[in-house]
Amino acid sequence: MFAQVGRQPDAAPHARRITVNKETSMTVQSRRNVLKLIGAASLLPVATPSLARQGLNGRLRIAMQDLRTELDPLHSRSTALVSFRVLESIYDKLFGIDYANGGQLRPMLAESIETEDSVIFRVRLRQGVKFHDGEELTADDVSFTFGPERMLKKNAPGYGVGQITFPSMAEVKVIDRHTVEFVTKAPDPVFPKRLTSYGGGIVSKSAFLQTPDFDKWARSPVGAGPYRVVEAIENSHIRLEAHAEYWGGRPPLESIEFRAIREPAARVAGLRAGDFDIITTISPDQFESITADPRLEIVGGDTMSFRTLIYDSRTNEVLRDPRIRRALNLAIDREGMVKSIWHGRVSIPRSHQHPAYGDLYNSDRPIPAYDPERAKQLLSEAGYNGEKIIFKSVGNYYTAEFAETQIMTAMWNATGLNVEIQIKENWSQIEDEQPRWINNSSDGTYYPDPAASFATRWGSKSAFQTSGYWTNERFNELETTLLTALDPSERRLAYQEMLDIFDQIDPPGTVLHSLAEFFGKRSDITWAPTPTGLLNFRPGAFKA
Numbered sequence: 001m002f003a004q005v006g007r008q009p010d011a012a013p014h015a016r017r018i019t020v021n022k023e024t025s026m027t028v029q030s031r032r033n034v035l036k037l038i039g040a041a042s043l044l045p046v047a048t049p050s051l052a053r054q055g056l057n058g059r060l061r062i063a064m065q066d067l068r069t070e071l072d073p074l075h076s077r078s079t080a081l082v083s084f085r086v087l088e089s090i091y092d093k094l095f096g097i098d099y100a101n102g103g104q105l106r107p108m109l110a111e112s113i114e115t116e117d118s119v120i121f122r123v124r125l126r127q128g129v130k131f132h133d134g135e136e137l138t139a140d141d142v143s144f145t146f147g148p149e150r151m152l153k154k155n156a157p158g159y160g161v162g163q164i165t166f167p168s169m170a171e172v173k174v175i176d177r178h179t180v181e182f183v184t185k186a187p188d189p190v191f192p193k194r195l196t197s198y199g200g201g202i203v204s205k206s207a208f209l210q211t212p213d214f215d216k217w218a219r220s221p222v223g224a225g226p227y228r229v230v231e232a233i234e235n236s237h238i239r240l241e242a243h244a245e246y247w248g249g250r251p252p253l254e255s256i257e258f259r260a261i262r263e264p265a266a267r268v269a270g271l272r273a274g275d276f277d278i279i280t281t282i283s284p285d286q287f288e289s290i291t292a293d294p295r296l297e298i299v300g301g302d303t304m305s306f307r308t309l310i311y312d313s314r315t316n317e318v319l320r321d322p323r324i325r326r327a328l329n330l331a332i333d334r335e336g337m338v339k340s341i342w343h344g345r346v347s348i349p350r351s352h353q354h355p356a357y358g359d360l361y362n363s364d365r366p367i368p369a370y371d372p373e374r375a376k377q378l379l380s381e382a383g384y385n386g387e388k389i390i391f392k393s394v395g396n397y398y399t400a401e402f403a404e405t406q407i408m409t410a411m412w413n414a415t416g417l418n419v420e421i422q423i424k425e426n427w428s429q430i431e432d433e434q435p436r437w438i439n440n441s442s443d444g445t446y447y448p449d450p451a452a453s454f455a456t457r458w459g460s461k462s463a464f465q466t467s468g469y470w471t472n473e474r475f476n477e478l479e480t481t482l483l484t485a486l487d488p489s490e491r492r493l494a495y496q497e498m499l500d501i502f503d504q505i506d507p508p509g510t511v512l513h514s515l516a517e518f519f520g521k522r523s524d525i526t527w528a529p530t531p532t533g534l535l536n537f538r539p540g541a542f543k544a
Helices: 081-090 139-146 148-152 159-165 205-209 214-219 264-273 284-291 322-330 334-342 355-360 372-381 401-414 427-432 450-458 473-484 488-505
Strands: 018-020 027-029 035-037 059-064 095-098 104-107 110-115 120-125 169-176 179-184 227-233 237-242 255-260 296-301 306-311 388-393 418-423 438-443 509-514 517-522
Touching: 059 264, 081 227, 081 237, 081 255, 104 110, 120 139, 139 148, 139 169, 139 179, 139 205, 148 159, 148 169, 264 284, 264 517, 284 296, 284 334, 284 517, 306 322, 322 372, 322 488, 334 401, 334 509, 355 488, 388 401, 388 427, 401 418, 401 438, 438 450, 450 473, 450 488, 473 488
Parallel strands: 059 255, 388 418, 388 438
Antiparallel strands: 018 110, 027 035, 095 104, 110 120, 120 179, 169 179, 227 237, 237 255, 296 517, 306 438, 306 509
C-alpha cells in the first residue's frame, strides 16, 4: 500500500508561492500564510549491487500480456499500462513522485520549479543531460516536447493525449538554455505533479524533426531515460539497451527484452523453464504453481490505480437509463469476488478515491454497495423487460479478467438482467463496434490526486467522453473547479459531488477494486515494482 501524502495547510487566496528544488524536502507555512510545497533531493543514483551476482549477467527478460510498439508517450496507442511499463525505461520526466517519502515531488531532469500564481511555472533544468543519441538536453527540447508542433496545436500528433494529461497548458517559453516557463490557461493546483505523468517524457527535438512521420518516430524514439530503443517488433518483442551517458549513472542492466506472451499459463511456464526472469499480470490461482518452485517468488499487490467497468450509455437504448446502470452496480458483490478470486489480497476503494489524496479524500464515503433486491427494484422501475446486454472482453488483458467477467455476468443474470459475454480478439473490436455496451477497463493513477485518473479517465477531455460513451453537464462543471481551484476545500467539495454523480446519480461505470498487479520473478533477483505498478530499472532499483 501507499504511504499517505501529508496534509498541506491552506493557502492564502492571493499569496500562494510554490517552490520545489533539489536542496530541501519539507513542507512549511510562513507567518504570512504563504504556502510552500518543497521538493526533496533529486533522484540521484545509489549504488547498485553486482547483477552478475544475481545471475542476470546484465540481461533482463520480461514476459508481458501485450506490447505496444508505438513508444511515444503521446501516441494514442501508448496510453495503456503495458506501454507505460516500457516507456518508464526510455524516458525521464522533469520530476518524479517519491512514494517512499510520502508522495513528494522529486526533481529529475529539472532541478527546480517555482510559481507565485499557479499560472506561470518557471523550471530550471539539470545541466549536462544527454539524449540517447549523445545530444545535450536543453530548454529547446523541453519546449518542443510540450509545444505546438508536437502537442498544443489541434493538428499536432500528440494533441489528443496531451489534452488529457495537460489540459491546462497554454504555452511553453524558452527563457535561456536551461530554463523554461510553462503558462497555463487558468490556475492549476497540480501542474507540477502533471509533469510526472506518462505524457511528460522529454523527447529530442532534433531527432523528432528528422523522422518522416509520427508513427515511424514512435517505433524508434530518442529520449533521455536509462535505456534506449534498439528494436520494436509488433506482436513479438521490444529490446532496449543501456544508455551509457545516462545522467543518473550507469544503468544496472546492459539490455532489457520485453516479450509478448498473451496466455498467462505460457508466461508461468516460461518463468519456470528459465526463459524469463520476470513475468507480469499473475492471478492468484497461479501463485502456487510459481511459489512451489523455490527459485521463484511473487511480488507486487495493491496499487493506487483502479480496476473498473465502463458503460456506453449513448450508443444503445438499454443502458441509456441511469437506473439500469445503477442496478448493474448494485448487483456486483465486490467483497465476494475479492475473497473468491483474489483471496482477499486486493482492496475495495471508497469509490474512485485513494487515501494518498490527502485533504481531498473522504474516509466516510462507503465502499460501493451490494444490494441485489434494490437492483431488481430499479430494473422494474425502469421497465426493463429482459433486453440483451453485451459484456465485451478481450479475455485476460487484466489479471483474472475472464474469471471476473464470468462471475459478474452470473451476478447480473441472477438479478434479472440478460447479460451475454462476447470475447473479442483485440481492443479495437471492443471500442469501435457499436453499440459498445459494457467493457472492462482500468484507471491508472501516476501521481496522488484525482486529476491524475478520475478527471483524465472520465472528465470532459477524456477519450471516454469525447468518443461518445457518456457525458454529464454538472459533472463537467464541477471538473473545472477540481482542476483550477487553489483552495483545497473547494476542490474537495467539487470532487465529492462528482463522486456522487459517478456512484449514484448518473454512473458512467464503476470501480470494482484496486488494480492489483502481481509479478512472478526469480527469487535471486532483489527487485520489486513501483507502487504504481510500473517497472523501474534505474540505478538503485536492484537491492543487495
